[in-house]
Amino acid sequence: MAAKTENAVVDSKKQFEGIAKQFETFQILNEQGEVVNESAMPDLSDDQLKELMRRMVYTRILDQRSISLNRQGRLGFYAPTAGQEASQIAxxxxxxxxxxxxxxxRDVPQIIWHGLPLYQAFLFSRGHFHGNQFPEDVNAISPQIIIGAQIIQTAGVALGMKKKDLKTVAITYTGDGGASQGDFYEGINFAGAYKAPAIFVVQNNRFAISTPVEKQSAAQTIAQKAAAAGIVGIQVDGMDALAVYAAVRDARERAVKGEGPTLIETLTYRYGPHxxxxxxxxxxxxxxxxxEWEEKDPLVRFRKFLENKGLWNEEEENKAIEQAKEDIKEAIKKADEYPKQKVTDLMDNMYEEMPYNLKEQYEIYKAKESK
Incomplete structure (x- = not known):
């Protein structure tokens, strides 16, 4: 290898190391719930802090109950969320x-808090078409099953917002495995090129099903991949609700000002199976x-912070738990009582105009269903 080439390789390695250092983990609360970055504290009222905690507790109970309902055969597909409440809810x-x-x-909790009725979230899990018929005022799409496909969709939605001069953002979520997909690179590159108001959240929970993040990419962080797309990137302690909130809020403010998208890597952990x-x-x-990661539990950390401020206690916690249990009980009952999906429902929703070769089958099923 020529000397000039050797020098270029050495310089490139130093450059990689320098880039990684620019993406050191952003944190506000340490594992003891103590503020370690006072200057970054978000401007949240006491009521807002309590509401954020209530939603996180509620979501943990929803996860526990959903796992139980799945084991009872009352829910279909389900991806556990415990451990990722700060990353998702904050x-x-x-x-x-x-x-x-x-x-x-895995991001059903976010669209529930965005307005999707809980019983419809349960129907989505069962594969019922009504689980995908979102109310008009819920600005969201159904959870994407194809890994990373929502990244490209987000770039498109965000560009549409920009062309309409809306002061809104499109936000998407994927896991560390999603950041290994081609769709991921295409999406962040497109959004960056057009300065679309998009926020890309990669929840790095360490494993893409069973593949550790270290085997997915040679990059030391996922956040640094933003540099190749010319967009802002930040790595956040995903078990720290305040840090996640602050990072996303800042990203939103930049986006609506026309300053382009942000890639946010949240370091988190799923306590359950994939x-x-x-x-x-x-x-x-x-x-x-x-x-190691259970000691970083986002609920424990945020609870300690609120208790030290005199904003949270056992009574508040129990109220949130009981409310979640009651809502879940009512929602699963409503889902059970909702009309069962029929084969003709599937065909009606699939086609605007029924293909000739299916019309005969459709009539056969229709006759059977009317008996």
């Missing part, structure tokens, strides 16, 4: 009602790693 808390949410399949469809995390995660 990021959504920084949005406005008019913003557009494009979730991945999905309830037979995944066994003990085959690829150690107990030591689980214990």
């Amino acid at each position: 990021s959504h808390f920084a949005l406005e009602k008019e913003d557009f949410v494009l979730p991945g399949y 999905t309830m469809a037979g995944d066994d995390p003990t085959r690829y995660r150690t107990k030591e790693l689980d214990n």
Whole structure:
């Protein structure tokens, strides 16, 4: 190798190391719930802080109950969310009602808090078409099952907002595995090129199903991949609700000012399996790693912070828990009572004009269903 080439390689390696250092983890609360970055504290009232905690507690209970309902055969597909409440709920808390949410399949809590009725979220899990018929005032699409496809969709939605001169943003969520997809690079590059008001949240929960993040990319952070697209990137402590909120709120403010999109990597952890469809995390995660991240639990951390401020206590916690249980009870009852999906429903929703080769089958099913 020529000397000039050798020097270029050495310089490139130093450049990589320098880039990684620019994306050190942003944090406001440490694991003891203590403020370690006072200057970055978001401007949230006491009531807002309590509401954020209530939503996080509610979402943890929703996750626990959803797992139980899945095991009872009363829900279909379900991806556990425990451990990611700060990443999911605090990021959504920084949005406005008019913003557009494009979730991945683990991000049902965000669209519930964005206005999707809980019983419809349960119907979505069952594969019922009504679970995808969102109310008119819910600016969101159904959770994307195809890994990373929502990244490109977000770039398109955000560009549409810009062309209409709306002061809103499109936000999307994926996992670390999603950041390894081609759609991810295409989406952030397109949004960056057109300065579209988009926020791309990559919830780095360490494993794409069973593949550790270290084997997915040679990059030291996912956040630094923003540099290639010419957009802002930041790595955030995803177990710190205040840090996640502040990062997303700042990203939103920049976006509506026309300053372009932001890539936010949240360092978080899912305590349960990838999905309830037979995944066994003990085959690829150690107990030591689980214990390490349980000590960083976002609910415990934020609870300590609020208790120290005199804003949270056992009574407040129990109220949130009981409200969640009652809502879930009513929602699953409503989902159970909703008319069952029929084969003709599937065909009606699939086609605006029925293909000739299916019309005969349609009539056969229609006759059977009318009996």
